[in-house]
Amino acid sequence: MKISISYPPIINDHGQKAMVSQNRNVQFFKEPTYLLPVTYAQAATYLKQMGYEVYWDDGNAQLKSFDKWFEDLINESPNVIVLESTTPVMKFYWQTIDKVKKALPNSIVIMTGYHSMRMPEETMQKCAADMVLRSSNVDFALHRLIPFIHENDNWRTDYLGEGLLIRLDNGQLRSTGDFRQVEPLDNVPLVDRDLVNWEDYAFENGNFLQTPGTYASSVIRDCMFGKCTFCRYNGPDLTFSMMSVERSLDEYERLINEHGVKEIFDDSGVWYRGKEARQFAQGIIDRGLHKKGCYFGINTRFEYLDEETIKLMGKANFRFILLGYEAADNVTLIKLNKGYQLQHVDNCLKWMTKYGMHPHLTIMVGYYWQTQKQLDNTVSEVKRLMFSGLARTLQVTLCTPLDYTPYHKECIKEGVLLTDDYNDFDMSKLIVKTPIPHDQYYKAVRDMYSIAFHPKFILRQLLFLTSFKKKDWQFLFTYSIRAIRRVRQHIFNLTRHETSKSPEKMSVEK
Numbered sequence: 001m002k003i004s005i006s007y008p009p010i011i012n013d014h015g016q017k018a019m020v021s022q023n024r025n026v027q028f029f030k031e032p033t034y035l036l037p038v039t040y041a042q043a044a045t046y047l048k049q050m051g052y053e054v055y056w057d058d059g060n061a062q063l064k065s066f067d068k069w070f071e072d073l074i075n076e077s078p079n080v081i082v083l084e085s086t087t088p089v090m091k092f093y094w095q096t097i098d099k100v101k102k103a104l105p106n107s108i109v110i111m112t113g114y115h116s117m118r119m120p121e122e123t124m125q126k127c128a129a130d131m132v133l134r135s136s137n138v139d140f141a142l143h144r145l146i147p148f149i150h151e152n153d154n155w156r157t158d159y160l161g162e163g164l165l166i167r168l169d170n171g172q173l174r175s176t177g178d179f180r181q182v183e184p185l186d187n188v189p190l191v192d193r194d195l196v197n198w199e200d201y202a203f204e205n206g207n208f209l210q211t212p213g214t215y216a217s218s219v220i221r222d223c224m225f226g227k228c229t230f231c232r233y234n235g236p237d238l239t240f241s242m243m244s245v246e247r248s249l250d251e252y253e254r255l256i257n258e259h260g261v262k263e264i265f266d267d268s269g270v271w272y273r274g275k276e277a278r279q280f281a282q283g284i285i286d287r288g289l290h291k292k293g294c295y296f297g298i299n300t301r302f303e304y305l306d307e308e309t310i311k312l313m314g315k316a317n318f319r320f321i322l323l324g325y326e327a328a329d330n331v332t333l334i335k336l337n338k339g340y341q342l343q344h345v346d347n348c349l350k351w352m353t354k355y356g357m358h359p360h361l362t363i364m365v366g367y368y369w370q371t372q373k374q375l376d377n378t379v380s381e382v383k384r385l386m387f388s389g390l391a392r393t394l395q396v397t398l399c400t401p402l403d404y405t406p407y408h409k410e411c412i413k414e415g416v417l418l419t420d421d422y423n424d425f426d427m428s429k430l431i432v433k434t435p436i437p438h439d440q441y442y443k444a445v446r447d448m449y450s451i452a453f454h455p456k457f458i459l460r461q462l463l464f465l466t467s468f469k470k471k472d473w474q475f476l477f478t479y480s481i482r483a484i485r486r487v488r489q490h491i492f493n494l495t496r497h498e499t500s501k502s503p504e505k506m507s508v509e510k
């Protein structure tokens with residue numbers, strides 16, 4: 001039996017590719033970042049270990065055109081095809097599924113991902129998919145489902161494992177109930193790097209200062225906080241689970257010693273905290289992995305790591321620390337249920353900088369309630385943090401309701417959504433009614449990304465060189481050149497719907 005885990009290339013009218021995999025916020029990019037879809041890679045590994053033939057089919061990372069991807073898939077003729085959905089590409093996926101089912105009527109198409117998980121009937125009505133898998137734990141779910149399909153012709157009526165909406169032979173839909181995760185994360189195998197052609201993802205990724213880089217098998221599935229209203233990891237259907245520290249350390253050791261990896265990023269919603277974070281950092285030191293010239297990166301939250309832990313992580317050679325800042329006013333943070341307080345930001349960043357890490361802030365603009373004062377506050381606070389050297393890099397996005405998260409449902413309830421066409425949810429423009437003109441938010445995006453070109457910011461980076469840390473020199477002379485390319489791309493993507501542009505502003509977009 002052959003199972004394909006497939007990511008069709010999605011290219012828009014501007015020649016930009018949609019980044020769907022592993023990306024909590026899908027966006028279209030001309031110079032894409034190829035992200036290894038970790039859970040799907042673990043699912044592929046699991047199925048291979050169970051003796052199934054696995055076709056790892058990431059058309060984006062493999063640089064295929066849509067037609068080439070489609071032709072190859074037809075030639076492979078898998079028995080089962082697994083796809084991952086998210087709001088802005090749903091219409092594309094529905095059309096693609098119909099095309100695939102027409103060419104391969106006997107292949108079973110399974111739709112997964114956060115959008116269809118929350119709207120399973122919609123996908124079953126809009127296309128010919130055979131089922132929707134209503135869980136982010138695709139590895140556990142497929143590991144139970146695939147052998148059953150293999151051994152039972154009547155799987156559509158007889159399968160009892162939870163979390164599926166199945167199309168029966170008579171066209172009716174059958175739900176097997178809500179998914180419950182009963183197995184510990186340690187049961188699922190770590191990613192088989194060769195199976196997923198790990199080098200396809202090792203170079204084009206802005207999170208890596210050194211290459212080849214890679215994503216670790218996440219130590220936390222979904223998010224241990226899981227309450228931010230805009231986030232896909234927020235939902236009654238989601239539970240978080242944790243991998244043991246020793247197992248993760250074993251993987252890091254293999255990645256460094258056997259694959260020569262120079263930077264490892266763990267994309268868990270939020271990485272370990274407290275005892276596990278310290279055990280992990282100490283484990284890296286005890287195994288001598290901190291001296292192998294490899295940097296480590298994580299997502300964390302303000303207030304999750306104390307100075308003692310950060311100090312140990314610095315010693316272990318952690319570098320890239322991604323923090324969800326979102327906005328600099330408490331009203332917004334409370335409305336988003338962010339669960340951190342602004343007064344703790346400076347200390348947390350100070351410790352990270354003091355122990356040699358490069359904090360990266362993620363910010364959003366365009367919440368449906370955001371006033372000019374709140375927006376100005378965010379821009380000036382972000383400037384302060386960047387100019388003072390407390391944060392090194394940033395990423396600004398237009399807050400877009402997606403995947404029927406609580407924020408998405410709230411926008412529908414409040415009547416502020418300006419469109420219900422999923423193609424408009426691609427994060428390239430604001431799609432909610434706001435108290436001030438949309439141009440003000442686009443301008444704020446431009447202001448924040450332009451910090452990278454400001455003399456004060458550049459001077460601060462030069463001052464870091466006096467510490468003679470290798471990563472600071474790399475930051476300025478290697479990374480910044482790549483970063484400038486990406487900053488120009490972000491400014492173009494996020495402000496192209498701005499109506500009032502001066503000639504000077506237009507020139508950035510060339």
Ligand code: SF4
Pocket residue numbers: 223224225226227228231232233234269270301324
């Ligand atoms: S902390 Fe981050 S990953 Fe977790 S729910 Fe909030 S935004 Fe999502």
